[in-house]
Amino acid sequence: xxxxxxxxxxxxxxxxxxxxxxxxxxxxxxxxxxxxxxxxxxxxxxxxxxxxxxxxxxxxxxxxxxxxxxxxxxxxxxxxxxxxxxxxxxxxxxxxxxxxxxxxxxxxxxxxxxxxxxxxxxxxxxxxxxxxxxxxxxxxxxxxxxxxxxxxxxxxx
Numbered sequence: 001x002x003x004x005x006x007x008x009x010x011x012x013x014x015x016x017x018x019x020x021x022x023x024x025x026x027x028x029x030x031x032x033x034x035x036x037x038x039x040x041x042x043x044x045x046x047x048x049x050x051x052x053x054x055x056x057x058x059x060x061x062x063x064x065x066x067x068x069x070x071x072x073x074x075x076x077x078x079x080x081x082x083x084x085x086x087x088x089x090x091x092x093x094x095x096x097x098x099x100x101x102x103x104x105x106x107x108x109x110x111x112x113x114x115x116x117x118x119x120x121x122x123x124x125x126x127x128x129x130x131x132x133x134x135x136x137x138x139x140x141x142x143x144x145x146x147x148x149x150x151x152x153x154x155x156x157x
Contacts, residue, residue: 003047004153007089011146014082018142024078032085040088050091058087058095065099079141086149094152101148102141109139 010032014024036055039047046055062083069075087095 003049007047007086008146008149008153011082011086011142011149014078015140015142015146018078018140022138022140023076024082024142026081029078029081029085033081033088036085036088046091047089048091048094054091055088058090058092059084061092061095062087062099075141076138079145082142082145086145093156094149097152097155098145098148101151102144103148105144105147105151106139106141109144113139 010028014028014032017028018024036047040052040055044052046052046058062080066075066080066083070077070080083095083099086098
């Protein structure tokens, strides 16, 4: 259970940084990847206890799902690195569930964003940023990954 809480806190830190800065620092993503890989190699299983083969399969799934999106400029590099770290720390069901849950949350957000986005954007944007009409059109994906991971974890428990 402690491992799950640590993983959730790491994902929350990535999501908050992505929400505020529209990017995720390499110290969070590459650091998480390095720690997950070291843990996997040292213990022979992932951070959440799945066999090492599950971590490898999850990594393959993440690469197949994200690299085409990155090449088409639909995914940021931080999102890809975050998912790589998540794959090495979990298993294929968790990664697939997180990705699917994030997609569902993003679709829901997109359908309702025009109504609630101006209200929320005022609360999470520091005062020195440009006005709402000059805000970037790209939505940060890490918060949706956090939501997908949370939903997946609740379903798998």
